[in-house]
Amino acid sequence: MLPQIEEKLVHTGKVELVFLDLPLQMHPQAFKAAEAAACAGDQKKFWEMHHLLFANQHALTEDRLPGYAEQLGLDVPAFQKCLSSGRHEGEIRDSIRLAHSLGISGTPAYVLARRIKGDKVEVLDIVHGVRPYEELEKKINALPASK
Incomplete structure (x- = not known):
């Protein structure tokens, strides 16, 4: 799913991708x-x-x-x-x-958040586990715009 996220959401400027290691x-x-x-x-x-x-x-x-x-x-x-x-x-x-x-204890997990000021973010939702790309895209499209 990462290539789809990068192509359709990151490269278009719709989202920023931040990777966290969670071995x-x-x-x-x-x-x-x-x-x-x-x-x-x-x-x-x-x-x-x-x-x-x-x-x-x-x-x-x-x-x-x-x-x-x-x-x-x-x-x-x-x-x-x-x-x-x-x-x-x-x-x-x-x-x-x-x-x-x-609250993330497993992978994959996607934190949907928005920047509110500088490096500060507001977590809006966390999607846990393997999900279809379309489900993640729908959740992202439903998010309020950043301030």
């Missing part, structure tokens, strides 16, 4: 996968790594991450250094805290 504890490699995506993001390949890890979640082990980095054409030593340093651990933990403060 779930029931998936033992999820936190390391979030770190891997963030480290790939340092090389401008966040979404490519995110999609690759999601597509290979059945084979998600820490020892495979350098191979995924190589597959994406990343500087593998820099990627591995980033991954072993824990450079993105704090921001991922902040993302988890923010998600939990919004």
Whole structure:
């Protein structure tokens, strides 16, 4: 559904997409996968790594991450250094805290909000779970305009 959201809503200026990491504890490699995506993001390949890890979640082990980095054409030593340093651990933990403060405990979840002033937002609705794109679009179209 993300490509539809980007094409029909983000690129048209109708919505802003903000991604929060929420690696779930029931998936033992999820936190390391979030770190891997963030480290790939340092090389401008966040979404490519995110999609690759999601597509290979059945084979998600820490020892495979350098191979995924190589597959994406990343500087593998820099990627591995980033991954072993824990450079993105704090921001991922902040993302988890923010998600939990919004009442989000599972993925996917879509927070529908509007900017009210600067970086302040008003949460209007949260859509939990996998839903058809049309349902999400209908909810977005029904939202009041930002102030």
